Amino acid sequence: MAVPSIVDIIGRPADLSLINIVDVGANPLSGAKGPYQMLVDRGLASLVGFEPDPAAFDRLQAIKGPGERYLPVAVGDGKRHQFRICAMSGMNSLLPPNFDLLNLVHLHGLWAQVRSLVDVDTKRLDDLAEIEAMDYLKIDIQGGEMLVFENAAEKLKDCLVVHTEVMWVPMYVGQPLFSEQELFLRKLGLQVHKFFEMQGHVLQPFAVRGDVHAPLSQVFWADVIFIKDITRLDRLRPVQLLKLAIILHDVYESFDVAHLVLQAYDRASNTALAPIYLAFLTGAAKAA
16 A cells, blocks of 8 residues: 555644755656656645756656646756767766766667767756755756756755765766765765665676666666755754655655654644654554
């Protein structure tokens, strides 16, 4: 049985406002939207997404729903760059593909072939008037994540959750890896929460039970979730605590941390939501 939204468990507090989601690199690969989509569908969040690939942007426009807005903007450092449109759109990047690595993997060297170069004027997140606030950032732009972070320090100060793609090995030339992202975000008070997905690739000529795309030993990338320091929750405003608890429960099923956040909200607001939440989870566990 699916776990209900946290607001169905604790109610919707009067001081709760919409969660402001920003998606940089919103390309709907395989027709799928972001991991946050249930928040938008449940009327708990609004979304501003950015996608510079014209074909991917058109797909987003065709499938967008209420509470979703998409802009054909390349987010970066505010300077002009060359955007590389590759044979597979999931490989598109401001950085050149690292064929020394990609050619070791089945098909990746072909997928990364650059079909066209487009000069784009990038925009800094901190300069975008379309983003009044950013509670939750999802970013996946094939190696350009640090370029965005370094030009979004003001908006990241109040960001509660960052869902970012990180690389363990450079799939693009000059690409910053996980360590650079972690060090930068940690300085802004964000800490690693969990791995949402870890992906490896078998190297040629091997296959795993006939599957040339399955992992064997070499990790390549992961989606990593960063959240505000859970030992410093007293620094957050009550509404931020509510938003963080909702994201942790509804999107990532991080029930223990969501409970911790609700305890901090109760202390700040003189409420008793954490016991209601804990009672529900305990009852659900016993019934399972």
